[in-house]
Amino acid sequence: MEWKYAWLEQEFDKLDNRIRFIAYALEGYVRCEFKKELMATEILRDEETQREYYPDDPDKVSVHQFWRGIDFRSHDFTEDEINKIVEFLNSNVYYGKDGVVVCIYHDVKGIHLHVQVGHEDKVRLKKIPTNI
Numbered sequence: 001m002e003w004k005y006a007w008l009e010q011e012f013d014k015l016d017n018r019i020r021f022i023a024y025a026l027e028g029y030v031r032c033e034f035k036k037e038l039m040a041t042e043i044l045r046d047e048e049t050q051r052e053y054y055p056d057d058p059d060k061v062s063v064h065q066f067w068r069g070i071d072f073r074s075h076d077f078t079e080d081e082i083n084k085i086v087e088f089l090n091s092n093v094y095y096g097k098d099g100v101v102v103c104i105y106h107d108v109k110g111i112h113l114h115v116q117v118g119h120e121d122k123v124r125l126k127k128i129p130t131n132i
């Protein structure tokens with residue numbers, strides 16, 4: 001794992017264990033499949049920063065405020081690789097709530113890969129299809 005800022009390495013140790021586990025799995029995936037490294041760009045977000053990101057949505061909260069989210073730089077990856085990363089996480093890991101996914105490729109203060117888990121202990125690996 002690479003860190004955009006040195007403090008992210010300390011923040012990573014405080015993350016929800018489930019998101020750390022997913023981050024390690026993703027790190028292995030991008031190394032094996034693309035021979036590339038993951039770079040974390042944001043973990044903990046304070047209230048002030050959250051308001052700055054979403055000035056028009058004062059009630060909006062983020063998993064980043066609760067140690068359940070991590071962002072990774074996406075511009076080291078091709079569009080095809082990004083699609084595979086999103087597919088790898090979302091087809092294997094259930095967020096813990098229907099309609100919400102673990103990995104989102106989006107543009108909030110710059111385009112990046114956002115990885116998250118739900119607050120309840122319902123995060124789980126999805127079943128492998130039996131028809132193959």
Ligand SMILES: [Zn+2]
Pocket residue numbers: 064069070071113114115
């Ligand atoms: Zn994020």
